[in-house]
Amino acid sequence: MEPAEIKALAGLLDELDYYQLLETKPGCKASELKRAYHAVSRCFHPDANRHQAEDVRDAAERVAKRITEAYSVLRDPRRRKVYDDRLNDGNGRRLQLAEAEAEAGRKNLEERLGSTPNGRRFFTLAAADIDRGDLASAARNLKMATAYEPANPYFKKKLAEVDKALR
Numbered sequence: 001m002e003p004a005e006i007k008a009l010a011g012l013l014d015e016l017d018y019y020q021l022l023e024t025k026p027g028c029k030a031s032e033l034k035r036a037y038h039a040v041s042r043c044f045h046p047d048a049n050r051h052q053a054e055d056v057r058d059a060a061e062r063v064a065k066r067i068t069e070a071y072s073v074l075r076d077p078r079r080r081k082v083y084d085d086r087l088n089d090g091n092g093r094r095l096q097l098a099e100a101e102a103e104a105g106r107k108n109l110e111e112r113l114g115s116t117p118n119g120r121r122f123f124t125l126a127a128a129d130i131d132r133g134d135l136a137s138a139a140r141n142l143k144m145a146t147a148y149e150p151a152n153p154y155f156k157k158k159l160a161e162v163d164k165a166l167r
Helices: 003-015 018-022 030-044 054-074 077-089 097-113 117-132 135-148 153-166
Strands: none
Touching: 003 054, 018 030, 018 054, 030 054, 054 077, 097 117, 117 135, 117 153, 135 153
16 A cells, blocks of 8 residues: 555544445445455554555554454444444444443343333342242233333343243
8 A cells, every 4th residue: 555545544544434444334244344354454564564654654553553443343243233323323433442342231231131210120020020939920020121111122031931931
C-alpha cells in the first residue's frame, strides 16, 4: 500500500465502522470475517511497513491496532451482536473490547434475571418455587414474569421446562 494511502486511512479511522475497516459486510460468516482480517492486517503489519518513513509506520500501526480491535469485537458472536445493535442505533462506530464484553454480560444477565422490576420479582419467586419443588406455583410465577417481559427468551424457556415437568 502507498504511504499516502496509509496516512489517509489512518486519518479516516474514526469515520469507519469495523465492517468497513475489515472490508466485509454486516452478517458475514465467521470464516469470511477471519479471511478479511488476515488479508487486511497483512497490509498494515509493522513488519510489512518497516521500510517506510516513521510517520507512515506510526499511521500503519494505528490502523493495525484498530483492525485488531475490530476483529476482536466481531469474531465473538455476543460482542458482535452488541456492536451491531450500537451501530444500528447510531451510537458510534467504535466499541472497546472491555466495553463490548461488559455490555454482552449485562444483556445476558438481564435476559436471565429480567430487565423489569416485576419480571425480576416473579422470576425470583419462580426460581424459589422450583427449588422447593412447587412446580405449579413456579408455573404461575413464570407466567407472570413473561407477562411483564414477553420478549424474554430465558423466561419462556424456563416456563416450557416447568410446563413439561408438570405433564
